[in-house]
Amino acid sequence: MKTDHTQPLEYSTEQNNLNILGFWIFLGAEIMLFGTLFASYFTLVDRTGGGPSGAEIFEITPVMFETFLLLTSSFTIGLGVHAMRLLNKKATLVFFGITLLLGLAFLGFEVFEFFTYVEEGAALQTSAFTSILLTTLGTHGAHVTFGLFWGIAIMMQIKQRGLTPETANKSFIFSLYWHFLDVVWIFIFSFVYLKGMM
Amino acid sequence: MDFFDRFAIPHPSPVIYAAMVAITLTVIAIVAGITYTKKWGYLWREWLTTVDHKRIGMMYLVSALLMLFRGGADAIMMRAQTALPENTLLDSQHYNEIFTTHGVVMIIFMAMAFIMALMNFVVPLQIGARDVAFPRLNALSFWLYFWGAMLFNISFVIGGSPDAGWTSYFPLAGNEFSQSVGTNYYMIAIQIAGLGTLITGINFIVTILKMRAPGMTLMKMPMFTWSALITNLIIAFAFPVLTVALAMGTMDRLFGTNFFTTTNGGMDMLWANLFWVWGHPEVYILILPAFGIYSEIIPTFARRNLYGYKSMVASIVLISVLSFVVWVHHFFTMGQGAMVNSIFSITTMAIAIPTGIKIFNWLFTLWKGKITITVPMLYSIGFIPIFTIGGVTGVMLGMSAADYQYHNTMFLVAHFHLVIIPGVVFAMLAGLTYWWPKMFGFMLNERIGKWAFWFISIGTCVAFFPMFISGLDGQARRMYTYSEATGFGIWNMLSFAGALMLAAGFVLIVYNIYYSTRYASRDISSDPWDARSLEWATHTPVPDYNFAITPQVDSSEAFWDSKKNGHTLYKGKYKEIHMPSNSGVPFIMSAIFFVFGFAMVFSIWILAIVALLGIFACLIHRSFEQDHGYHIPVEEIKETEETLGGAKQ
Numbered sequence: 001m002k003t004d005h006t007q008p009l010e011y012s013t014e015q016n017n018l019n020i021l022g023f024w025i026f027l028g029a030e031i032m033l034f035g036t037l038f039a040s041y042f043t044l045v046d047r048t049g050g051g052p053s054g055a056e057i058f059e060i061t062p063v064m065f066e067t068f069l070l071l072t073s074s075f076t077i078g079l080g081v082h083a084m085r086l087l088n089k090k091a092t093l094v095f096f097g098i099t100l101l102l103g104l105a106f107l108g109f110e111v112f113e114f115f116t117y118v119e120e121g122a123a124l125q126t127s128a129f130t131s132i133l134l135t136t137l138g139t140h141g142a143h144v145t146f147g148l149f150w151g152i153a154i155m156m157q158i159k160q161r162g163l164t165p166e167t168a169n170k171s172f173i174f175s176l177y178w179h180f181l182d183v184v185w186i187f188i189f190s191f192v193y194l195k196g197m198m
Numbered sequence: 199m200d201f202f203d204r205f206a207i208p209h210p211s212p213v214i215y216a217a218m219v220a221i222t223l224t225v226i227a228i229v230a231g232i233t234y235t236k237k238w239g240y241l242w243r244e245w246l247t248t249v250d251h252k253r254i255g256m257m258y259l260v261s262a263l264l265m266l267f268r269g270g271a272d273a274i275m276m277r278a279q280t281a282l283p284e285n286t287l288l289d290s291q292h293y294n295e296i297f298t299t300h301g302v303v304m305i306i307f308m309a310m311a312f313i314m315a316l317m318n319f320v321v322p323l324q325i326g327a328r329d330v331a332f333p334r335l336n337a338l339s340f341w342l343y344f345w346g347a348m349l350f351n352i353s354f355v356i357g358g359s360p361d362a363g364w365t366s367y368f369p370l371a372g373n374e375f376s377q378s379v380g381t382n383y384y385m386i387a388i389q390i391a392g393l394g395t396l397i398t399g400i401n402f403i404v405t406i407l408k409m410r411a412p413g414m415t416l417m418k419m420p421m422f423t424w425s426a427l428i429t430n431l432i433i434a435f436a437f438p439v440l441t442v443a444l445a446m447g448t449m450d451r452l453f454g455t456n457f458f459t460t461t462n463g464g465m466d467m468l469w470a471n472l473f474w475v476w477g478h479p480e481v482y483i484l485i486l487p488a489f490g491i492y493s494e495i496i497p498t499f500a501r502r503n504l505y506g507y508k509s510m511v512a513s514i515v516l517i518s519v520l521s522f523v524v525w526v527h528h529f530f531t532m533g534q535g536a537m538v539n540s541i542f543s544i545t546t547m548a549i550a551i552p553t554g555i556k557i558f559n560w561l562f563t564l565w566k567g568k569i570t571i572t573v574p575m576l577y578s579i580g581f582i583p584i585f586t587i588g589g590v591t592g593v594m595l596g597m598s599a600a601d602y603q604y605h606n607t608m609f610l611v612a613h614f615h616l617v618i619i620p621g622v623v624f625a626m627l628a629g630l631t632y633w634w635p636k637m638f639g640f641m642l643n644e645r646i647g648k649w650a651f652w653f654i655s656i657g658t659c660v661a662f663f664p665m666f667i668s669g670l671d672g673q674a675r676r677m678y679t680y681s682e683a684t685g686f687g688i689w690n691m692l693s694f695a696g697a698l699m700l701a702a703g704f705v706l707i708v709y710n711i712y713y714s715t716r717y718a719s720r721d722i723s724s725d726p727w728d729a730r731s732l733e734w735a736t737h738t739p740v741p742d743y744n745f746a747i748t749p750q751v752d753s754s755e756a757f758w759d760s761k762k763n764g765h766t767l768y769k770g771k772y773k774e775i776h777m778p779s780n781s782g783v784p785f786i787m788s789a790i791f792f793v794f795g796f797a798m799v800f801s802i803w804i805l806a807i808v809a810l811l812g813i814f815a816c817l818i819h820r821s822f823e824q825d826h827g828y829h830i831p832v833e834e835i836k837e838t839e840e841t842l843g844g845a846k847q
Contacts, residue, residue: 017408018331018332018404018408018409019332021404021407021408022331022332022400022401022403022404025399025400025403025404025434026400028434028435029396029399029400029434029435029437029438030438032434032435032436032438032439033438033439033441033442036438036439036442036443036472036475037442040442040446040457040468040472043465043468044457044463044465044468047463047464047465048463049456049461049462049463049464050462051462051463124449124453124454124455125453125454125455125456125462126456126462127456127462127463128456128457128459128462128463128464128465129463130456131446131449131455131456131457131464132457135445135446135449135455149814149818150821153818153821153822154821156822157821157822166824170821
């Protein structure tokens with residue numbers, strides 16, 4: 001494998017470049033996936049059947065916590081990638097670890113939020129609105145959950161193998177994924193919660 | 199025994215029992231055959247674990263041909279049932295299942311697989327690459343498709359086939375009206391295969407954008423590669439919509455959600471919209487590669503370069519954009535206002551413009567060409583008039599006011615078969631015949647091939663032209679029988695005759711493969727058609743590494759230039775070649791997907807969870823695996839090149 005030392009590690013081989021472009025296209029497909037969910041959400045948002053509406057169940061406090069946690073984790077993974085470019089293995093691991101912990105805390109709040117909804121009579125089966133609400137949030141949450149396991153696997157590899165072109169490539173791609181989930185969350189925060197509470 | 203009741207067929211018939219026996223016997227025969235000839239090791243090492251795009255292409259090809267016969271058997275049964283008024287060959291339930299599986303199998307498991315077969319084999323060769331960007335993902339794509347197709351195909355012997363039409367409109371496809379597990383199969387099998395398709399989409403976009411031979415700018419790519427690029431872009435942006443729609447449908451059926459129900463706020467039209475937001479681009483996913491194939495074959499056999507290269511590219515791009523903004527024309531009668539219908543009418547008719555440009559470009563390529571009539575050329579020339587008839591009737595259907603007359607009649611069935619058969623099937627058969635020598639090292643017999651062409655093209659006309667008339671007379675599609683007084687009898691009998699001709703044509707194609715395998719000469723050159731693009735510039739059979747030296751390109755027909763205009767394709771010396779290693783993980787992981795899908799279909803949750811953990815175990819294994827592939831040394835390259843008929847440089 002040829003290594004190009006003028007480039008950052010994650011771009012240094014041919015295959016790494018292919019991986020990164022492929023992942024960007026995958027994110028394009030993910031935009032379509034979440035776009036479809038949002039379009040369905042806007043279609044079904046007022047079809048509450050006999051169940052509650054968004055204004056009746058949304059609470060700003062846990063949502064603010066979730067937003068704060070996820071946005072911060074996007075910042076820390078940025079620091080992680082920066083540390084990786086400086087070839088500082090320890091700092092990279094620390095920042096990735098903080099990122100994953102923040103993600104885990106986010107998930108904790110989200111699970112708590114879901115239990116509250118079900119208690120308040122907004123279960124998955126209640127109405128078209130609750131179905132699409134919980135599916136949209138759940139799809140995002142499932143992505144974060146998947147990200148946690150993926151992130152742990154990458155951290156273990158950095159620990160064992162150090163910062164090589166492969167591990168750097170994986171870390172960088174993971175950071176793209178994590179930032180993307182943050183962007184999706186901003187849309188959820190604005191157009192699901194804030195709009196629903198107004 | 200309650201547990202096992204769910205696997206029973208809800209509407210059994212002797213045909214289905216016969217099919218069960220036949221399937222069991224075939225499986226036993228295959229397993230016994232492989233064991234007897236001691237081929238398990240060979241099968242595993244050379245095929246099940248391969249990541250070579252050429253072999254994956256061949257496996258797609260075999261699967262597509264098998265699915266063609268599965269879907270074709272459904273078609274013959276449908277035409278036989280409706281050939282006579284008040285026929286009782288099939289009951290209504292069986293008929294519903296057959297038109298559903300015919301549609302799904304032909305579109306998702308036959309046409310898509312056929313396209314993937316040719317794209318996999320040809321595209322990396324046409325751009326002078328060693329393989330695709332992600333060889334292992336490519337294997338995963340194939341096996342996901344394969345196991346998805348297997349899951350769908352066991353439905354008719356275990357639990358019952360889907361019966362809500364290939365469009366599976368809700369509320370018909372909901373639990374209330376489709377109680378058997380059939381529609382679960384539909385939702386989950388297509389989901390699994392669709393995942394494979396999406397991965398292929400990403401893989402080929404990266405391959406084409408990043409791995410072209412030096413000098414091959416975008417506007418110097420062969421037209422088939424152009425059409426593959428645009429097709430894969432459509433795949434990457436259309437398939438996620440299907441993913442979401444199928445997930446919602448699955449949840450409605452398995453978890454009692456209310457997306458498409460008629461109670462608690464559910465909206466059945468949301469399914470129709472999401473389905474066709476994917477479904478219409480899907481039509482162009484099928485047709486654009488076909489256009490690409492014709493654009494390769496027509497210049498080759500007209501001995502002229504393609505007329506209007508730039509306008510060909512522009513029209514593919516325009517079609518791909520328009521394909522996303524016409525979906526409502528599939529349901530003009532289902533409750534939108536006149537305003538919405540008018541807008542979608544206009545966008546629909548606009549597609550005729552770029553398509554027309556392409557038709558004229560092919561005609562101008564033929565104009566004053568030195569035409570040789572070979573089998574691929576026959577299909578290409580036959581395609582133009584039949585496709586135009588299908589296309590023009592599509593414009594009729596696209597006029598929303600008039601559509602109220604045509605909607606849901608046999609007129610529609612005639613229209614889409616007359617675009618899809620000459621558009622996709624003719625192209626695939628043309629492409630198959632054209633690239634066959636590159637794939638297998640011998641040519642298909644021209645004489646049998648021409649007979650097959652005439653059976654298929656005349657059969658297509660005889661089978662589908664009468665449907666225009668019976669449709670305008672009021673025969674609804676998907677109607678399992680009709681009374682003699684309607685007068686539909688004669689037209690349906692004609693269609694049945696046409697269907698038999700088509701079947702005879704396909705049998706001839708299989709016979710041709712058998713005959714040519716046995717008798718055709720193996721002594722052919724690496725360029726038997728005197729063709730123009732890079733896939734013909736390497737040896738036949740193509741070595742593992744495709745090109746010993748990466749070719750240099752400075753026009754869209756680099757190989758032609760190297761033959762006629764003194765262009766040097768291969769500069770430099772042999773260098774060590776890096777190759778990806780084989781892997782069994784894609785096969786195993788996809789087989790676990792099959793188990794997962796089966797468990798979901800029958801709501802066996804524990805098995806589903808175990809399978810899901812298995813899938814994750816495969817992902818983790820892949821993440822931690824260190825695989826740097828292997829290198830082919832210069833000595834070995836030299837040896838291979840010499841045995842294959844001398845160094846190509």
